[in-house]
Amino acid sequence: MNTYRVQIVSIYATHRRHSGTAALAIVGGLDENAHTRPDDFRKLFSDQVPYLINSDELARSNLGFATEDGSYEEIPEILSARLEIYALPFPADQVVAALIVDVDSPDLNVDSSLTARLLRLCADARVRVDGVGLAAYIDGLAAGPAGTATSSASGAAELPLERHHLVLIGNLRGVDPPNEDIVKQLIYRVRPPYQEQFTKLAKPDGLNQTESTFGAVSPAISFLSGHSDDVENSVFLTTIQAVGTASRFQQIWQEAYRQVRKFQVERQATVAGRQQRRDLETLADEMGNLELDLAFSVETAADLGLRIPSSQIDSFHEDLYKVMQIRTRANTVSQMFIRLGGSIRSELTAIESRESQEEEARRLRNEERRVRTAVAFGALSFVIAPIGFLLGYFGINTRQVQETDSMWDVHHYALAYVLAGLLALIPPLMLMFLNGAAAVRRSLLSRPDRSAQ
Numbered sequence: 001m002n003t004y005r006v007q008i009v010s011i012y013a014t015h016r017r018h019s020g021t022a023a024l025a026i027v028g029g030l031d032e033n034a035h036t037r038p039d040d041f042r043k044l045f046s047d048q049v050p051y052l053i054n055s056d057e058l059a060r061s062n063l064g065f066a067t068e069d070g071s072y073e074e075i076p077e078i079l080s081a082r083l084e085i086y087a088l089p090f091p092a093d094q095v096v097a098a099l100i101v102d103v104d105s106p107d108l109n110v111d112s113s114l115t116a117r118l119l120r121l122c123a124d125a126r127v128r129v130d131g132v133g134l135a136a137y138i139d140g141l142a143a144g145p146a147g148t149a150t151s152s153a154s155g156a157a158e159l160p161l162e163r164h165h166l167v168l169i170g171n172l173r174g175v176d177p178p179n180e181d182i183v184k185q186l187i188y189r190v191r192p193p194y195q196e197q198f199t200k201l202a203k204p205d206g207l208n209q210t211e212s213t214f215g216a217v218s219p220a221i222s223f224l225s226g227h228s229d230d231v232e233n234s235v236f237l238t239t240i241q242a243v244g245t246a247s248r249f250q251q252i253w254q255e256a257y258r259q260v261r262k263f264q265v266e267r268q269a270t271v272a273g274r275q276q277r278r279d280l281e282t283l284a285d286e287m288g289n290l291e292l293d294l295a296f297s298v299e300t301a302a303d304l305g306l307r308i309p310s311s312q313i314d315s316f317h318e319d320l321y322k323v324m325q326i327r328t329r330a331n332t333v334s335q336m337f338i339r340l341g342g343s344i345r346s347e348l349t350a351i352e353s354r355e356s357q358e359e360e361a362r363r364l365r366n367e368e369r370r371v372r373t374a375v376a377f378g379a380l381s382f383v384i385a386p387i388g389f390l391l392g393y394f395g396i397n398t399r400q401v402q403e404t405d406s407m408w409d410v411h412h413y414a415l416a417y418v419l420a421g422l423l424a425l426i427p428p429l430m431l432m433f434l435n436g437a438a439a440v441r442r443s444l445l446s447r448p449d450r451s452a453q
Helices: 040-045 113-123 134-142 180-188 229-266 277-307 311-323 326-394 414-446
Strands: 003-018 051-058 063-066 078-087 094-106 127-129 148-150 163-169 214-217 221-225
Touching (some): 003 078, 003 134, 051 134, 063 113, 078 134, 094 229, 113 163, 113 180, 127 134, 163 229, 214 311, 221 229, 229 277, 311 326, 326 414
Parallel strands (some): 163 221
Antiparallel strands (some): 003 094, 003 163, 051 078
16 A cells, blocks of 8 residues: 655644743744754744744654553554644743654555544544653643743643644655545544535635645644645744634633623622722723733734745635634624723723712812801901900000990990991901902803904
8 A cells, every 4th residue: 555654733722921032042843954944934034933942852652642442552653753842922922832743644545544543632632742641741841941931821731722733745655645525534524425514625725726736724624735845834833823822812811801700709889889990990901911912912913924925825824814713703802802991981981970070079068168167257257356356445554445434335435336346347348349249250251242243
Protein backbone atom coordinates (compact mmCIF):
# COMPACT_ATOMS: atom_id res chain seq x y z
CA MET A 1 0.00 0.00 0.00
CA ASN A 2 1.25 3.47 -0.84
CA THR A 3 2.10 5.66 2.13
CA TYR A 4 3.03 9.30 2.67
CA ARG A 5 3.69 11.59 5.57
CA VAL A 6 0.71 13.25 7.21
CA GLN A 7 1.36 15.97 9.75
CA ILE A 8 -1.30 16.45 12.42
CA VAL A 9 -0.94 19.73 14.32
CA SER A 10 -3.12 20.21 17.38
CA ILE A 11 -3.15 23.78 18.69
CA TYR A 12 -4.48 24.26 22.22
CA ALA A 13 -5.18 27.39 24.20
CA THR A 14 -3.87 27.46 27.77
CA HIS A 15 -4.72 29.28 30.98
CA ARG A 16 -1.44 31.22 30.91
CA ARG A 17 -0.22 34.58 29.69
CA HIS A 18 3.38 35.45 28.94
CA SER A 19 4.92 38.51 30.58
CA GLY A 20 8.08 38.50 28.47
CA THR A 21 8.67 40.35 25.21
CA ALA A 22 8.81 39.23 21.61
CA ALA A 23 11.89 41.23 20.71
CA LEU A 24 14.39 38.56 21.79
CA ALA A 25 12.18 35.57 21.05
CA ILE A 26 12.23 33.12 18.16
CA VAL A 27 9.47 32.77 15.59
CA GLY A 28 8.88 29.05 15.35
CA GLY A 29 7.37 26.87 12.67
CA LEU A 30 6.40 23.37 11.63
CA ASP A 31 9.91 22.24 10.71
CA GLU A 32 12.72 21.98 13.24
CA ASN A 33 14.92 24.55 11.50
CA ALA A 34 12.19 27.13 10.90
CA HIS A 35 13.67 29.62 13.34
CA THR A 36 16.96 29.75 11.41
CA ARG A 37 15.42 30.67 8.06
CA PRO A 38 16.40 34.23 7.08
CA ASP A 39 13.27 35.13 5.13
CA ASP A 40 11.97 38.68 5.09
CA PHE A 41 8.72 37.81 6.82
CA ARG A 42 10.47 36.59 9.97
CA LYS A 43 12.84 39.55 9.95
CA LEU A 44 10.14 42.19 9.59
CA PHE A 45 7.35 40.74 11.70
CA SER A 46 9.08 38.70 14.42
CA ASP A 47 7.65 41.00 17.10
CA GLN A 48 4.11 40.99 15.64
CA VAL A 49 3.37 37.29 15.25
CA PRO A 50 3.29 34.40 17.75
CA TYR A 51 6.78 33.58 19.02
CA LEU A 52 8.28 30.40 20.45
CA ILE A 53 9.05 30.38 24.19
CA ASN A 54 9.69 26.66 24.82
CA SER A 55 9.69 23.31 23.03
CA ASP A 56 10.26 19.63 23.75
CA GLU A 57 11.08 16.76 21.41
CA LEU A 58 8.88 13.75 22.20
CA ALA A 59 9.94 10.17 21.56
CA ARG A 60 7.28 7.85 20.20
CA SER A 61 7.64 5.65 23.25
CA ASN A 62 6.80 8.60 25.49
CA LEU A 63 3.48 9.26 23.77
CA GLY A 64 0.41 7.34 24.90
CA PHE A 65 -2.96 7.51 23.18
CA ALA A 66 -6.22 6.45 24.82
CA THR A 67 -7.85 3.18 23.84
CA GLU A 68 -11.47 2.11 24.14
CA ASP A 69 -10.84 0.28 27.43
CA GLY A 70 -9.38 3.42 29.03
CA SER A 71 -5.71 2.43 28.81
CA TYR A 72 -3.02 4.22 26.77
CA GLU A 73 -0.94 2.69 24.00
CA GLU A 74 1.84 3.64 21.61
CA ILE A 75 1.07 4.16 17.92
CA PRO A 76 3.93 2.69 15.86
CA GLU A 77 3.11 4.69 12.71
CA ILE A 78 4.22 7.91 14.41
CA LEU A 79 7.50 9.10 12.89
CA SER A 80 8.23 12.05 15.17
CA ALA A 81 6.52 14.37 17.59
CA ARG A 82 7.23 17.55 19.50
CA LEU A 83 5.40 19.96 21.73
CA GLU A 84 5.94 23.71 21.28
CA ILE A 85 4.78 26.58 23.47
CA TYR A 86 4.03 29.93 21.81
CA ALA A 87 3.00 33.33 23.08
CA LEU A 88 0.96 35.90 21.21
CA PRO A 89 2.52 39.35 20.87
CA PHE A 90 1.66 42.18 23.23
CA PRO A 91 -0.94 43.09 24.42
CA ALA A 92 -2.68 39.69 24.21
CA ASP A 93 0.34 37.73 25.58
CA GLN A 94 -1.76 34.58 25.44
CA VAL A 95 0.17 31.29 25.70
CA VAL A 96 -0.74 28.59 23.15
CA ALA A 97 0.56 25.03 22.83
CA ALA A 98 1.08 23.06 19.61
CA LEU A 99 1.41 19.28 19.49
CA ILE A 100 3.01 18.38 16.13
CA VAL A 101 2.84 14.72 15.15
CA ASP A 102 4.22 13.25 11.90
CA VAL A 103 2.60 9.99 10.85
CA ASP A 104 3.47 7.47 8.16
CA SER A 105 -0.07 7.16 6.83
CA PRO A 106 -1.53 4.92 4.17
CA ASP A 107 -3.27 6.54 1.21
CA LEU A 108 -6.22 8.32 2.80
CA ASN A 109 -8.44 7.40 -0.16
CA VAL A 110 -7.84 3.77 0.76
CA ASP A 111 -7.64 3.86 4.55
CA SER A 112 -8.16 7.01 6.63
CA SER A 113 -8.79 5.27 9.95
CA LEU A 114 -5.35 6.04 11.43
CA THR A 115 -5.54 9.76 10.70
CA ALA A 116 -9.18 9.89 11.82
CA ARG A 117 -8.32 8.17 15.13
CA LEU A 118 -5.38 10.48 15.83
CA LEU A 119 -7.52 13.52 15.04
CA ARG A 120 -10.24 12.32 17.38
CA LEU A 121 -7.82 11.63 20.24
CA CYS A 122 -5.98 14.91 19.80
CA ALA A 123 -9.23 16.85 19.53
CA ASP A 124 -10.32 15.41 22.88
CA ALA A 125 -6.77 15.82 24.33
CA ARG A 126 -6.74 12.12 25.26
CA VAL A 127 -2.98 11.96 25.07
CA ARG A 128 -0.31 11.32 27.70
CA VAL A 129 3.32 12.37 27.66
CA ASP A 130 5.66 10.41 29.93
CA GLY A 131 2.62 9.13 31.78
CA VAL A 132 1.34 12.64 32.47
CA GLY A 133 -1.89 14.03 31.07
CA LEU A 134 -1.48 16.41 28.13
CA ALA A 135 -2.95 19.38 30.03
CA ALA A 136 -0.56 18.96 32.97
CA TYR A 137 2.45 18.42 30.68
CA ILE A 138 1.65 21.55 28.65
CA ASP A 139 1.20 23.57 31.84
CA GLY A 140 4.58 22.42 33.15
CA LEU A 141 6.32 23.19 29.87
CA ALA A 142 4.65 26.61 29.62
CA ALA A 143 5.78 27.48 33.14
CA GLY A 144 9.42 26.75 32.29
CA PRO A 145 10.71 29.99 30.74
CA ALA A 146 11.32 32.96 32.98
CA GLY A 147 8.67 35.60 32.69
CA THR A 148 5.70 33.30 32.10
CA ALA A 149 2.82 34.50 34.26
CA THR A 150 -0.24 32.48 35.16
CA SER A 151 -3.77 33.72 34.84
CA SER A 152 -6.53 33.42 37.40
CA ALA A 153 -7.44 30.02 35.94
CA SER A 154 -3.92 28.61 36.29
CA GLY A 155 -3.76 25.13 37.66
CA ALA A 156 -6.96 23.96 35.95
CA ALA A 157 -7.02 20.23 35.32
CA GLU A 158 -8.22 20.59 31.72
CA LEU A 159 -7.22 22.68 28.75
CA PRO A 160 -9.60 25.43 27.57
CA LEU A 161 -12.03 24.50 24.84
CA GLU A 162 -10.45 26.87 22.32
CA ARG A 163 -8.39 24.68 19.98
CA HIS A 164 -7.89 23.96 16.28
CA HIS A 165 -6.28 21.10 14.36
CA LEU A 166 -4.41 21.07 11.07
CA VAL A 167 -4.03 18.09 8.76
CA LEU A 168 -1.12 18.80 6.41
CA ILE A 169 0.01 16.66 3.51
CA GLY A 170 3.03 17.83 1.54
CA ASN A 171 4.48 15.23 -0.82
CA LEU A 172 1.82 12.75 -1.97
CA ARG A 173 4.50 10.51 -3.53
CA GLY A 174 2.60 10.18 -6.79
CA VAL A 175 -0.79 9.12 -5.41
CA ASP A 176 -4.04 10.99 -5.87
CA PRO A 177 -4.95 13.70 -3.34
CA PRO A 178 -7.66 12.77 -0.83
CA ASN A 179 -11.09 13.25 -2.33
CA GLU A 180 -13.57 15.65 -0.79
CA ASP A 181 -15.63 12.91 0.87
CA ILE A 182 -12.52 11.76 2.75
CA VAL A 183 -11.75 15.32 3.77
CA LYS A 184 -15.29 15.80 5.06
CA GLN A 185 -15.11 12.51 6.90
CA LEU A 186 -11.91 13.62 8.63
CA ILE A 187 -13.12 17.11 9.40
CA TYR A 188 -16.64 16.30 10.56
CA ARG A 189 -15.87 12.78 11.80
CA VAL A 190 -19.00 11.38 10.17
CA ARG A 191 -19.43 8.87 7.38
CA PRO A 192 -21.46 9.34 4.17
CA PRO A 193 -24.17 10.06 3.27
CA TYR A 194 -23.80 13.64 4.52
CA GLN A 195 -26.46 16.25 5.03
CA GLU A 196 -25.26 19.01 2.76
CA GLN A 197 -26.25 21.87 5.10
CA PHE A 198 -23.88 20.50 7.75
CA THR A 199 -20.93 19.61 5.55
CA LYS A 200 -20.14 22.78 3.61
CA LEU A 201 -16.47 23.62 3.84
CA ALA A 202 -14.84 26.99 3.52
CA LYS A 203 -12.28 26.71 0.73
CA PRO A 204 -9.91 29.70 0.73
CA ASP A 205 -9.24 30.87 -2.80
CA GLY A 206 -5.54 31.26 -2.11
CA LEU A 207 -5.18 27.60 -1.11
CA ASN A 208 -7.06 26.21 -4.11
CA GLN A 209 -5.35 27.97 -7.01
CA THR A 210 -4.15 24.85 -8.86
CA GLU A 211 -5.30 21.27 -9.31
CA SER A 212 -2.42 19.98 -7.17
CA THR A 213 -3.22 22.14 -4.14
CA PHE A 214 -6.20 21.93 -1.82
CA GLY A 215 -7.29 23.71 1.33
CA ALA A 216 -10.45 23.46 3.43
CA VAL A 217 -11.32 25.18 6.69
CA SER A 218 -13.85 24.32 9.39
CA PRO A 219 -14.31 25.65 12.94
CA ALA A 220 -12.31 22.78 14.48
CA ILE A 221 -10.14 21.23 11.73
CA SER A 222 -8.43 22.54 8.60
CA PHE A 223 -7.05 20.35 5.82
CA LEU A 224 -4.21 21.29 3.43
CA SER A 225 -2.45 19.26 0.79
CA GLY A 226 0.15 19.98 -1.89
CA HIS A 227 1.40 23.28 -0.38
CA SER A 228 4.93 24.46 0.22
CA ASP A 229 6.61 24.66 3.63
CA ASP A 230 6.30 28.46 3.61
CA VAL A 231 2.54 28.27 3.19
CA GLU A 232 2.19 25.58 5.87
CA ASN A 233 4.32 27.56 8.33
CA SER A 234 2.29 30.72 7.75
CA VAL A 235 -0.97 28.79 8.12
CA PHE A 236 0.42 27.36 11.35
CA LEU A 237 1.25 30.80 12.79
CA THR A 238 -2.09 32.23 11.69
CA THR A 239 -3.93 29.37 13.39
CA ILE A 240 -1.98 29.88 16.60
CA GLN A 241 -2.95 33.55 16.47
CA ALA A 242 -6.61 32.63 15.94
CA VAL A 243 -6.71 30.10 18.80
CA GLY A 244 -4.93 32.49 21.18
CA THR A 245 -7.25 35.32 20.14
CA ALA A 246 -10.33 33.15 20.69
CA SER A 247 -9.01 32.19 24.13
CA ARG A 248 -8.27 35.81 25.07
CA PHE A 249 -11.75 36.78 23.93
CA GLN A 250 -13.28 34.08 26.12
CA GLN A 251 -11.31 35.31 29.13
CA ILE A 252 -12.40 38.90 28.51
CA TRP A 253 -16.03 37.83 28.22
CA GLN A 254 -15.89 35.72 31.40
CA GLU A 255 -14.18 38.51 33.36
CA ALA A 256 -16.75 41.05 32.14
CA TYR A 257 -19.56 38.72 33.22
CA ARG A 258 -17.89 38.20 36.61
CA GLN A 259 -17.48 41.92 37.20
CA VAL A 260 -21.10 42.69 36.27
CA ARG A 261 -22.33 39.82 38.43
CA LYS A 262 -20.20 41.01 41.36
CA PHE A 263 -21.59 44.53 40.98
CA GLN A 264 -25.17 43.27 40.91
CA VAL A 265 -24.69 41.15 44.03
CA GLU A 266 -22.51 43.48 46.13
CA ARG A 267 -22.96 47.06 44.90
CA GLN A 268 -26.16 47.54 42.95
CA ALA A 269 -28.84 49.31 44.98
CA THR A 270 -32.17 47.48 45.09
CA VAL A 271 -34.12 50.71 45.63
CA ALA A 272 -34.17 53.53 43.07
CA GLY A 273 -32.34 56.66 44.11
CA ARG A 274 -29.88 54.94 46.43
CA GLN A 275 -27.00 54.22 43.99
CA GLN A 276 -23.79 56.05 44.87
CA ARG A 277 -21.03 57.26 42.57
CA ARG A 278 -18.38 55.21 44.39
CA ASP A 279 -20.41 52.01 43.73
CA LEU A 280 -19.91 52.48 39.97
CA GLU A 281 -16.26 53.48 40.14
CA THR A 282 -14.79 49.96 40.20
CA LEU A 283 -17.18 48.61 37.55
CA ALA A 284 -16.53 51.50 35.17
CA ASP A 285 -12.74 51.15 35.61
CA GLU A 286 -12.77 47.36 35.04
CA MET A 287 -15.06 47.61 32.02
CA GLY A 288 -12.83 50.27 30.50
CA ASN A 289 -9.77 48.03 30.89
CA LEU A 290 -11.57 45.03 29.40
CA GLU A 291 -12.88 47.06 26.46
CA LEU A 292 -9.37 48.28 25.71
CA ASP A 293 -8.08 44.69 25.93
CA LEU A 294 -10.84 43.53 23.57
CA ALA A 295 -9.95 46.22 21.04
CA PHE A 296 -6.21 45.51 20.94
CA SER A 297 -6.04 41.79 21.82
CA VAL A 298 -9.00 40.51 19.79
CA GLU A 299 -10.36 42.95 17.23
CA THR A 300 -7.03 44.13 15.85
CA ALA A 301 -5.83 40.52 15.57
CA ALA A 302 -8.03 40.27 12.49
CA ASP A 303 -5.43 42.39 10.67
CA LEU A 304 -2.70 39.77 11.05
CA GLY A 305 -3.42 38.43 7.59
CA LEU A 306 -2.47 41.80 6.11
CA ARG A 307 1.00 41.48 7.65
CA ILE A 308 1.69 38.19 5.88
CA PRO A 309 2.76 39.04 2.31
CA SER A 310 0.78 36.27 0.64
CA SER A 311 -2.73 36.18 -0.80
CA GLN A 312 -2.83 32.47 0.02
CA ILE A 313 -2.46 33.09 3.76
CA ASP A 314 -4.66 36.16 3.70
CA SER A 315 -7.60 34.19 2.31
CA PHE A 316 -7.00 31.37 4.81
CA HIS A 317 -6.86 33.90 7.64
CA GLU A 318 -10.13 35.50 6.57
CA ASP A 319 -11.97 32.17 6.28
CA LEU A 320 -10.54 30.84 9.55
CA TYR A 321 -11.67 33.88 11.53
CA LYS A 322 -15.05 33.67 9.82
CA VAL A 323 -15.74 30.01 10.61
CA MET A 324 -14.46 30.41 14.18
CA GLN A 325 -16.80 33.44 14.47
CA ILE A 326 -14.13 35.50 16.23
CA ARG A 327 -15.13 38.77 14.61
CA THR A 328 -18.85 38.14 15.18
CA ARG A 329 -18.36 37.32 18.85
CA ALA A 330 -16.00 40.25 19.36
CA ASN A 331 -18.55 42.60 17.78
CA THR A 332 -21.26 41.20 20.06
CA VAL A 333 -19.18 41.77 23.19
CA SER A 334 -18.10 45.18 21.88
CA GLN A 335 -21.78 46.14 21.59
CA MET A 336 -22.28 44.82 25.11
CA PHE A 337 -19.55 47.16 26.36
CA ILE A 338 -21.17 50.07 24.49
CA ARG A 339 -24.56 49.35 26.08
CA LEU A 340 -22.98 48.82 29.47
CA GLY A 341 -21.15 52.13 29.10
CA GLY A 342 -24.48 53.79 28.25
CA SER A 343 -26.06 52.20 31.31
CA ILE A 344 -23.24 53.46 33.53
CA ARG A 345 -23.57 56.95 32.05
CA SER A 346 -27.32 56.87 32.72
CA GLU A 347 -26.65 55.87 36.32
CA LEU A 348 -24.11 58.67 36.64
CA THR A 349 -26.59 61.15 35.14
CA ALA A 350 -29.19 60.09 37.70
CA ILE A 351 -26.60 60.39 40.47
CA GLU A 352 -25.54 63.83 39.23
CA SER A 353 -29.18 64.94 39.10
CA ARG A 354 -29.74 63.65 42.61
CA GLU A 355 -26.55 65.29 43.83
CA SER A 356 -27.64 68.56 42.19
CA GLN A 357 -30.97 68.37 43.95
CA GLU A 358 -29.26 67.60 47.25
CA GLU A 359 -26.88 70.51 46.70
CA GLU A 360 -29.82 72.82 45.97
CA ALA A 361 -31.57 71.57 49.11
CA ARG A 362 -28.45 72.26 51.15
CA ARG A 363 -28.19 75.71 49.64
CA LEU A 364 -31.81 76.46 50.53
CA ARG A 365 -31.29 75.17 54.05
CA ASN A 366 -28.21 77.35 54.40
CA GLU A 367 -30.14 80.32 53.04
CA GLU A 368 -32.97 79.71 55.47
CA ARG A 369 -30.48 79.41 58.30
CA ARG A 370 -28.83 82.67 57.22
CA VAL A 371 -32.20 84.42 57.06
CA ARG A 372 -33.16 83.13 60.49
CA THR A 373 -29.84 84.32 61.87
CA ALA A 374 -30.30 87.73 60.26
CA VAL A 375 -33.84 88.01 61.62
CA ALA A 376 -32.72 86.97 65.06
CA PHE A 377 -29.84 89.44 64.94
CA GLY A 378 -32.21 92.17 63.72
CA ALA A 379 -34.68 91.43 66.49
CA LEU A 380 -31.91 91.47 69.02
CA SER A 381 -30.63 94.76 67.61
CA PHE A 382 -34.18 96.17 67.74
CA VAL A 383 -34.27 95.50 71.47
CA ILE A 384 -30.67 95.94 72.55
CA ALA A 385 -29.82 99.11 70.60
CA PRO A 386 -32.38 101.40 72.32
CA ILE A 387 -31.93 99.77 75.72
CA GLY A 388 -28.16 100.14 75.44
CA PHE A 389 -28.54 103.76 74.41
CA LEU A 390 -30.91 104.55 77.29
CA LEU A 391 -28.80 102.73 79.88
CA GLY A 392 -25.72 104.51 78.61
CA TYR A 393 -27.48 107.86 78.62
CA PHE A 394 -28.90 107.57 82.12
CA GLY A 395 -25.64 106.17 83.43
CA ILE A 396 -23.55 109.18 82.50
CA ASN A 397 -22.70 111.90 84.96
CA THR A 398 -24.00 115.04 83.24
CA ARG A 399 -26.23 117.94 84.10
CA GLN A 400 -28.92 116.77 81.67
CA VAL A 401 -29.54 113.74 83.93
CA GLN A 402 -30.89 114.88 87.29
CA GLU A 403 -30.94 112.64 90.32
CA THR A 404 -34.31 114.04 91.38
CA ASP A 405 -35.99 113.16 88.07
CA SER A 406 -37.21 109.64 87.33
CA MET A 407 -35.89 107.93 84.20
CA TRP A 408 -39.48 107.15 83.30
CA ASP A 409 -40.25 110.82 83.10
CA VAL A 410 -41.02 110.80 79.42
CA HIS A 411 -41.78 114.49 79.30
CA HIS A 412 -38.42 115.45 80.76
CA TYR A 413 -36.41 112.89 78.73
CA ALA A 414 -38.50 112.95 75.52
CA LEU A 415 -35.51 113.58 73.22
CA ALA A 416 -33.61 110.57 74.63
CA TYR A 417 -36.58 108.27 74.09
CA VAL A 418 -37.09 109.60 70.55
CA LEU A 419 -33.46 108.87 69.71
CA ALA A 420 -33.77 105.38 71.22
CA GLY A 421 -36.85 104.75 69.07
CA LEU A 422 -35.04 105.89 65.96
CA LEU A 423 -32.21 103.46 66.73
CA ALA A 424 -34.75 100.66 67.05
CA LEU A 425 -36.29 101.54 63.68
CA ILE A 426 -32.99 101.51 61.73
CA PRO A 427 -32.83 97.62 61.25
CA PRO A 428 -36.41 97.19 59.93
CA LEU A 429 -36.07 100.29 57.72
CA MET A 430 -32.84 98.94 56.22
CA LEU A 431 -34.51 95.56 55.62
CA MET A 432 -37.46 97.22 53.89
CA PHE A 433 -35.11 99.32 51.76
CA LEU A 434 -33.05 96.34 50.63
CA ASN A 435 -36.11 94.21 49.83
CA GLY A 436 -37.64 97.12 47.91
CA ALA A 437 -34.48 97.62 45.87
CA ALA A 438 -34.39 93.88 45.03
CA ALA A 439 -38.05 94.00 43.97
CA VAL A 440 -37.38 96.97 41.69
CA ARG A 441 -34.45 95.15 40.03
CA ARG A 442 -36.57 92.05 39.45
CA SER A 443 -39.31 94.18 37.93
CA LEU A 444 -36.89 95.88 35.56
CA LEU A 445 -35.39 92.59 34.48
CA SER A 446 -38.81 91.05 33.84
CA ARG A 447 -39.93 93.87 31.52
CA PRO A 448 -39.79 93.08 27.75
CA ASP A 449 -37.04 94.77 25.82
CA ARG A 450 -38.98 97.31 23.76
CA SER A 451 -35.92 98.38 21.83
CA ALA A 452 -35.74 94.91 20.31
CA GLN A 453 -39.28 95.12 19.01
